[in-house]
Amino acid sequence: MITKRIIPCLDVKDGRVVKGVNFKGLNDVSSPVELGKYYSECGADELVFYDITASSDGRRLFTDILREVASNIFIPLTVGGGINTVDDFDRVLKCGADKVSVNSGAIKNPELITEAAKKYGNQCVVISADIKRVNGEFRVFAKGGREDTGIEAIGWIKRCVQNGAGEVVVNSIDTDGVKGGFDLEMLKPICEAVNVPVIASGGAGCAEDFVKLFREIPDIDAGLAASIFHFGEVKISDLKELLNKNNITVRI
Amino acid sequence: MLAIIDYGVGNLFSLASSFKAIGEQAIVTGDIEVIRKADKLILPGVGAFGDAAEKLRQKGLDETVKNEALSGKPLLGICLGMQLLFEKSYEYGEHAGLGLIKGEVVPMEGAIPQNLKIPHIGWNALKFTKSSPLFKYIKEKDCVYFVHSFYAENCNDALIAVSEYGKPITAAVQKDNVYGCQFHPEKSGAVGLNILKAFCEME
Numbered sequence: 034m035i036t037k038r039i040i041p042c043l044d045v046k047d048g049r050v051v052k053g054v055n056f057k058g059l060n061d062v063s064s065p066v067e068l069g070k071y072y073s074e075c076g077a078d079e080l081v082f083y084d085i086t087a088s089s090d091g092r093r094l095f096t097d098i099l100r101e102v103a104s105n106i107f108i109p110l111t112v113g114g115g116i117n118t119v120d121d122f123d124r125v126l127k128c129g130a131d132k133v134s135v136n137s138g139a140i141k142n143p144e145l146i147t148e149a150a151k152k153y154g155n156q157c158v159v160i161s162a163d164i165k166r167v168n169g170e171f172r173v174f175a176k177g178g179r180e181d182t183g184i185e186a187i188g189w190i191k192r193c194v195q196n197g198a199g200e201v202v203v204n205s206i207d208t209d210g211v212k213g214g215f216d217l218e219m220l221k222p223i224c225e226a227v228n229v230p231v232i233a234s235g236g237a238g239c240a241e242d243f244v245k246l247f248r249e250i251p252d253i254d255a256g257l258a259a260s261i262f263h264f265g266e267v268k269i270s271d272l273k274e275l276l277n278k279n280n281i282t283v284r285i
Numbered sequence: 286m287l288a289i290i291d292y293g294v295g296n297l298f299s300l301a302s303s304f305k306a307i308g309e310q311a312i313v314t315g316d317i318e319v320i321r322k323a324d325k326l327i328l329p330g331v332g333a334f335g336d337a338a339e340k341l342r343q344k345g346l347d348e349t350v351k352n353e354a355l356s357g358k359p360l361l362g363i364c365l366g367m368q369l370l371f372e373k374s375y376e377y378g379e380h381a382g383l384g385l386i387k388g389e390v391v392p393m394e395g396a397i398p399q400n401l402k403i404p405h406i407g408w409n410a411l412k413f414t415k416s417s418p419l420f421k422y423i424k425e426k427d428c429v430y431f432v433h434s435f436y437a438e439n440c441n442d443a444l445i446a447v448s449e450y451g452k453p454i455t456a457a458v459q460k461d462n463v464y465g466c467q468f469h470p471e472k473s474g475a476v477g478l479n480i481l482k483a484f485c486e487m488e
Contacts (some may be wrong), residue, residue, distance in 0.1 A: 074475075104299075
């Protein structure tokens, strides 16, 4: 059977990884190449690189660095941030990305998913949604979680999948940064609504949160986190051992 | 020198990088002369079978690959490149493959339980069905990375490994000097690199 995936996410700004990463044995903790290699070698099943650069110079730099990251890691690589057109897909795929994650770009232009899926295949297109509870419903937020789009989230994700998105990342704004565990209440109905892989993001505070995630929602495919991995609070090898002990199939 | 056959299907960046990582000289080429001179061949591929088979034919590479393989040169097909080694595929119609290995490519839809997601994407464990020099540096239950919606069937003679996904799915095949992996060794971490390394040592 397919193993459950553990995915570290790295935010890159102006060519450097942000969020004060601290690892022993790494000379340059903000080098995307060094960190990518580190994660790839210590058992991460996939890496997500998120470009949070605003300037076009920064974007060019990101593309150069991406090429270097991709030539040094041999696990699947997903790239997101600033993906607004099919040309953006082309730009990052040519640098060695395997999947491209779209968020605000798909809200502005839902056709983007259809066009990209037609050109590169569904497996290449990931819809990433920032979701928050508003008046008792799940709403999609744009602009890095700052703007309420008024769009109901579950219907939105279903439409994205119908249009050709081959994977879904659910980032709960409500649990993000709280470190109290994944947003199971939000993830469950989304998992039931679509038949493509769903990745949980937002809220992981300790290794046990992943056990709970995969136990309570057996259909979830992966858990994504940033800070708990970056700060060394959870080591991926230890996490996988714990999952394995709990009879959750992982790649060891 | 190892040649990665470029026939305009998919991105060969990761594949070229992985040979570099194991210290193997590899050239990405669609040139028939270069392919003839190479001592090993990689047939990659992503996308649709019919389209890829047609592109291979248009460039005259189908005959070249076939002749080189029949002359005994080690050949490794990866993902769609593995599927092309078979006699035919039923992916959106019926298309002829290279016919180097007996068997056919069929949809996973309808062949596996409905609750399983298609494409089969992710890391899955290998189960060896026969010993093969391709597995020299890896062991049973090692995980490799898959992305596919069609799979090879009726190829028991050449079958060397399967992965369980509702049923045993063809993961790797070998007929003499012709090898194929349904998964992506260039995306399968150290295990994948070790498979490529074993292939590079073949003569």
